[in-house]
Amino acid sequence: xxxxxxxxxxxxxxxxxxxxxxxxxxxxxxxxxxxxxxxxxxxxxxxxxxxxxxxxxxxxxxxxxxxxxxxxxxxxxxxxxxxxxxxxxxx
Amino acid sequence: xxxxxxxxxxxxxxxxxxxxxxxxxxxxxxxxxxxxxxxxxxxxxxxxxxxxxxxxxxxxxxxxxxxxxxxxxxxxxxxxxxxxxxxxxxxxxxxxxxxxxxxxxxxxxxxxxxxxxxxxxxxxxxxxxxxxxxxxxxxxxxxxxxxxxxxxxxxxxxxxxxxxxxxxxxxxxxxxxxxxxxxxxxxxxxxxxxxxxxxxxxxxxxxxxxxxxxxxxxxxxxxxxxxxxxxxxxxxxxxxxxxxxxxxxxxxxxxxxxxxxxxxxxxx
Numbered sequence: 001x002x003x004x005x006x007x008x009x010x011x012x013x014x015x016x017x018x019x020x021x022x023x024x025x026x027x028x029x030x031x032x033x034x035x036x037x038x039x040x041x042x043x044x045x046x047x048x049x050x051x052x053x054x055x056x057x058x059x060x061x062x063x064x065x066x067x068x069x070x071x072x073x074x075x076x077x078x079x080x081x082x083x084x085x086x087x088x089x090x091x
Numbered sequence: 092x093x094x095x096x097x098x099x100x101x102x103x104x105x106x107x108x109x110x111x112x113x114x115x116x117x118x119x120x121x122x123x124x125x126x127x128x129x130x131x132x133x134x135x136x137x138x139x140x141x142x143x144x145x146x147x148x149x150x151x152x153x154x155x156x157x158x159x160x161x162x163x164x165x166x167x168x169x170x171x172x173x174x175x176x177x178x179x180x181x182x183x184x185x186x187x188x189x190x191x192x193x194x195x196x197x198x199x200x201x202x203x204x205x206x207x208x209x210x211x212x213x214x215x216x217x218x219x220x221x222x223x224x225x226x227x228x229x230x231x232x233x234x235x236x237x238x239x240x241x242x243x244x245x246x247x248x249x250x251x252x253x254x255x256x257x258x259x260x261x262x263x264x265x266x267x268x269x270x271x272x273x274x275x276x277x278x279x280x281x282x283x284x285x286x287x288x289x290x291x292x293x294x295x296x297x298x299x300x301x302x303x304x305x306x307x308x309x310x311x312x313x314x315x316x317x318x319x320x321x322x323x324x325x326x327x328x329x330x331x332x333x334x335x336x337x338x339x340x341x342x343x344x345x346x347x348x349x350x351x352x353x354x355x356x357x358x359x
Contacts, residue, residue, distance in 0.1 A: 007248070008245055008246045008247065008248040009245065009281070018318070018320070018321070053270070054266070054267045054268045055266045055267070055268055055269065055270040057265060057266070057327075059327055059328075062326070062327060062328050063328065064328070064329070064330065066332070067330060082327070084314070084316070084327060085266075085270070086222065086243075086265075086266040086269070086270060087243045087244075087245040087248065087250060088219070088220060088221050088222045088225055088243055088245070088269075089131075089220055089243050089244045089245040089281075089283060090128055090130060090131055090132040090133070090217070090218045090219050090220045090225075090242060090243055090244060090288075
């Protein structure tokens with residue numbers, strides 16, 4: 001099981017949960033598993049070409065996957081994955 | 092510049108700090124800080140920076156005070172409804188601390204005015220409420236070589252990071268582009284816990300004062316994320332991105348431009 005932190009803007013898809021669990025040996029597999037439990041999540045994370053959207057970052061154990069192997073970054077039991085989209089707001 | 096007896100008393104709790112002292116307080120008194128947005132983040136930041144004795148506080152905002160602002164924009168009072176935010180903020184700052192010079196910029200930050208404006212200050216505190224302005228602040232501070240303290244709030248979540256241009260990760264190193272309109276909700280559509288503005292805005296003010304004083308370790312290469320529901324802070328490591336379109340090895344952004352305004356950030 002991989003613990004996945006869901007950011008505020010995506011919580012409507014996870015019935016308000018800020019942390020969910022999913023299975024998979026890579027970031028892409030975990031996202032696929034998440035989408036099967038919480039339909040629509042994948043579409044919020046990927047663009048039309050199936051690449052991660054440019055304003056969404058994914059961290060594995062607080063390390064940016066762009067500096068690892070991107071979507072193919074391997075995950076193992078107990079790893080933590082965080083989805084971190086940009087937020088604005090301030091006024 | 093020498094402090095009067097009254098000023099020594101006013102700033103005594105700062106002067107007592109070995110990290111500040113009279114010397115540090117003089118640095119604060121000589122500092123010039125630009126606050127972008129006199130709103131949720133800008134309000135507490137402006138009040139604390141004013142109380143701290145920042146010499147010059149510039150505030151840029153083109154809005155007037157709306158009733159829905161008062162739940163979190165604590166520099167504005169009920170009697171300020173429909174008045175200019177910049178003017179309302181100036182009055183409160185001067186009532187709090189007449190030592191502070193307030194420069195009012197009743198305008199929106201745009202690619203045309205940003206550089207000239209920012210060059211007149213030592214650092215910028217981003218309290219804007221929309222992505223185009225946040226990216227513009229980032230780009231303008233990079234070109235003007237001024238430190239930027241970024242903040243953002245939404246619902247129960249807030250973020251802060253400090254950017255030293257060319258030295259630490261910039262906002263575009265982390266998020267290359269604003270999301271397309273409608274994909275990420277703004278405060279106006281999604282709501283925000285008012286007090287979150289106070290928490291995040293005062294952390295931004297803390298970062299600004301640390302930079303002025305040259306004290307401690309700035310919040311660079313770290314994105315601080317606060318979740319009010321769990322009362323939990325978390326640090327996300329960020330890194331200068333060699334592929335950053337602004338500060339990377341082969342930049343594609345070589346001058347300021349305005350991102351398309353978001354439909355969801357429309358004026359209330």
